[in-house]
Amino acid sequence: MSPPVLGRWTDSSGLSLGLLGVGNIGTVHLKSARAIDGVDVVAAADAVPENRARAERAGVDRTYDDYTTLLEDESLDAAVIAMPPFLHADAVERAAAAGVDVFVEKPLARSTDEADRLLEAAAEGGIAVGVDHTLRYQPDVRGVKQAYDEGRVGHVPYASMTRVNDGPLGRPPAADEPPDWALERDGAGGGSLLELGVHCFDVLEWLFGDLEVESAAVDATLEVPVEDAATVLMRAPETGTTVTLHCGSYQWEELPEVNTRVRLEGVTGTISNADHLPTNFYADAAKSALSNVASRVTGDDPDIFGPTFYYQAHYEALSAFCEAIQRDETPPVDGRDGRRTLELAETAYELAAASDRDGVERPEVRT
């Protein structure tokens, strides 16, 4: 596969950015983009009127109910694709036809086959593809990476990662209708492995190099069409580390608490992301407030989404993508990285199906 042909972006007035999808996560990207130096958010598209209205309140001048019209009518350098996974491939193809670089929400696609189609279109159109794998931008995960790379615990024979949240069904009291697509194979490509597991695969390969999936189990705690729990056993040959991953969409989540655990068991001790997490939301907010007020005086860059490290990670990921585009560089987390996470997920599905513990079928998405 050819790498994206870069070098097209030359306008020094600012990177003109469009948002294709401004639901919750799309709005996080919108607000992030408006805070990035050298980025101009020129338009947003969403089929839901309330989402368009929110984008307008957030400062977007032009909104569209159809992203294809936006791509036709606007002159963009880049676009954020924050629509459901079943729309990613078509959206990338249309962006490629328009010569617009893309930053795609995870999962990149519903399958590696679909990712290949998407990346081929991108290559033909000469556009760059970035993927919003944000965990590696979180301060706690960065702390783990730094400590590991500095050899703080010596050899790490075993590592574990857990990412659990409440998925599309949420927690009581019920508020909004859970989207159909998020619980359908045709819509999302799979369940918690594609919703959360791909983030974890990205982090684990970032830490340990190439992973080999050795076994997996998937489960559904309710009779939903996709798995809401998955456990994967892997081996990292480069570092000699055995890795277990558990991801699940079954646990009630109450922000600002998030359940992400990374533990590296080394010869001389343990590296845990818990040691690098902000300890108190309110104290962190106060600290960020003081920092931002000071930055007005000193001219330093202020914190964006300061007290909430997981939204801050989205900002950092988009900022890094935009910076790469502005420098004519390959995005730091690119389409190949996104496809690789899908490849690992598919291997896990195959191994889980082979053991067929509970009859949860492997997702099959026709593209």
Add this chain to the structure above:
Amino acid sequence: MTVDRPADDSSDDRRTDGGSDHQADATDDHRTDGGNVGAAATDTEPLDGDTESAGRIRVRGTLVEPGTAGGWCPDIDTRMATLETPLSSLLTSELDITPGTNALADADRITLVPDAHYPYHPSSGVVTDPAVVGATVAILERRIDGEVVVAGRSDDTISFERTAEYLGYESLLERFDADPVDLASEGHTDTRVTVGDDTVSTLVPSRLTRSTVVTMPSLRPTETGRVAGGLRTLAAMLEDGTDETDASADSRALGAARAIDPALSVLDATTVYAGEPYAANTLFAGPAAAVDAVGTSLLERSFEADDVVRRAFDDDRPSITVTPVGVDPESFDLESLRAALPTGGLPPADDTPAPVTAAYRLYAAVSGDVVPPQLEGGE
């Protein structure tokens, strides 16, 4: 509230004295408890000394054999097998009375109305365990010839079809000659009921007025902290927004109960939610209002502050006796159960707790930072 200690035969004298032997007349202002409500009582005042003839209402309670380690058995077949014996004990009096005198035994059509308002995992206690419903269907199908359905209602949040599928009702009921029914898609009867000083006019699903209704709530609080209960579960089955009489939600709940006149309420307290789940492994059955009063007491909610439960007894304070039934009635201890149960509420309605949202917005105002949509707090 009192607990009857079992005599030689705990199956004696179990008949509920609720108004189960007459169908609701949608235009009547009749009492759900059959007018057999006795002396005043509170959650904390035991009512020893009342006699049944003086108006004591009987609710039956039974223990369920604890599940596997961890308090929850994920296999629905195992749960149903465990539940059948205690449920049979609870339902015996409804099914064995001389033909012609009992609503369930004589019913041509039985509609079970569980708490299936959203597909939350039943181990949370926030919805009725489908295994309780399935075991009930199994018992009813063995004992009566009538049609049995399990009813729910689609609302703005989610369709009942999806909820029934995700909770497993669809596959569960395929085993029986029973169907899940979405009351929102069926006919309704314009019903006017007098509740105290209010006249409640609403559209009640016709199925609920023309069949024998068993409400099957889970023991949990509502968003406002009251016990969810059978009466409110029934109220959730009404056509929304059709009340032209400006009656309160509580009056509508009472109106629904009086129009529908449920024959029985089976309270699923196998897993209770009150701020956290607790495997209480207990079931109750009896007249709907009385069972709700028991739930109110167990969750340590105020009887007086709950308009629905209090007004269901026409502002009298009922005398309710919980009679242990089942295989181990000696071990049934209401006070120990009450002491063991948590007393909290549902999680906060917003995705993010209000203090966090407020703190973030204050921070953003001071620092100039941006606010993620999840923390806008209705901005």
